[in-house]
Amino acid sequence: MSPDGDLCTCSAAQNGDHAEDPVCAHCRKSDPSPSSFCYSSSLKHVPAPLSDSEKLRRVVTASIKGFSIGAGLKGGLAVFSILARLRKRKLLASLRTKGAITNNEAIVTALKETLRYGLFLGTFAGTFVSVDEIIAYLGGHRRHFRTAKWRALVAGLIAGPSMLLTGHNTQHASLAIYILMRAAVLATRCGIKSKRFGPICKPLTWKHGDIFLMCLSSSQILSAYILKQDSLPPSYKSFLNKHGGKDVSILQGVKEIASGLPFSNFEAIERYYKSVGTNIKLDPAMQVPCTIVHGGQSCSGHIISFLIEAYKRAVPVYLPVYLIPALIVHRQDLLKRHYTILLKGLLGTARSSLFLSVYCASAWMWTCLLFRIFRKCNVPMVAMGTFPTGLALAIEKKSRCTEISLYCLARAIESFFTCMADTGYLPPQSKKLKRADVVVFSLSTAIIMHCYAEEREVFRSKYLNVLDWVFGVPPPPCETPRCKKS
8 A cells, every 4th residue: 555656675784774664564474585575565665656646546546446335335235125125015005104115215215325335435445545645745755664654544543534424414333333343353463463462362362252242242132122122223123123024013022021011912913913824812911922923833833934934035135245245356257257256156145044044043942942941031031042042153154253243243232332321321421422433433444444554464365355456555476376486
């Protein structure tokens, strides 16, 4: 990401003016011999500055690529969402009187969201590169290396408020917390390499830590799904209601039993089951809500039928998750290895869909099991029953386990603190903080971009490739296949 050129020298002996400078970040992993040199993609000393037109081109290119990623990801998800709506247009038409939006309104909203997220990432990329170039220019060519140690940190911090382009009144607490978790992971990897902090960070490298985090997150998220949906963001609540596979009246019935509240919607539950071809009569004195959850089915029969239906619901979710990034990450090999890339994407979709369906089915399986064992249903029982649901993450590919667990942890943290604030355990001032998500996001992107510039080896290669593509940083020859063969 060197703004003043790409050629860096790793030898202090060949550069008397910078005899105190250490080797470049790329060559720290190789033999720093006096004659070694490479094209560095880190923010280090470079003897040949870029021209003003090349710097401007880098800013514009980063902005365009950032916009394409933001619009592509958000637009791709919107397309699949609209296609799902079109399949149910008759049902949506019948619900219009209850406030449901039309397909045309959904398309307009999707276009606006696609444009906003494109502008968000495009502005972030352009701002980061611009600030990076400005600081490098003000610092001067001879002090290029010294500014490289901190200018990515400052550029990432200044670029963070680009999040406001998604909407001034749109809170992104989950996204901010997720990026904070990603920054913490990168900082931990840096700490593990450090002699000073290595022993402290070593316990964080536990092999199954991601599954444990998923279990903790599931306990909070799924308990909130049943007991307090208001603590979840609307989009995530909609996602859980769809893949949870239960009518709102059923969830309300379970909530009332678990919370010890008087029953208020037995008739609604009975009407729902009658509409799907099952006649049941609920007992107001029941202690175990299995009849409410799965009607006339047995617990085991319900899990099997639920798993099949859950898999059908999961496949459309993961198709864009795998296919759209494949178009970006494997864009150069798409024409040469299109069958291999397509097959890999389909297999990944099938595997991730199995994870999501098993995850949802096991949530009801574990809760039903505990309800029947202890012959009662209460809030602690719901939290205990949803904890082992996170074990389903073991189905996923190991490289995705960390991503999913961190994403769910961010949602769980947001839901937990919302519940704490609503119950009065947090001071009232905590609700008055305006755009704290932007502050957290900016601090997190500062850490991430600093690691990208100075500690590139803590990134996985696929993320590093995408960041290099956006910010216009070519890999050094010492990492290219031609160099490895020589």
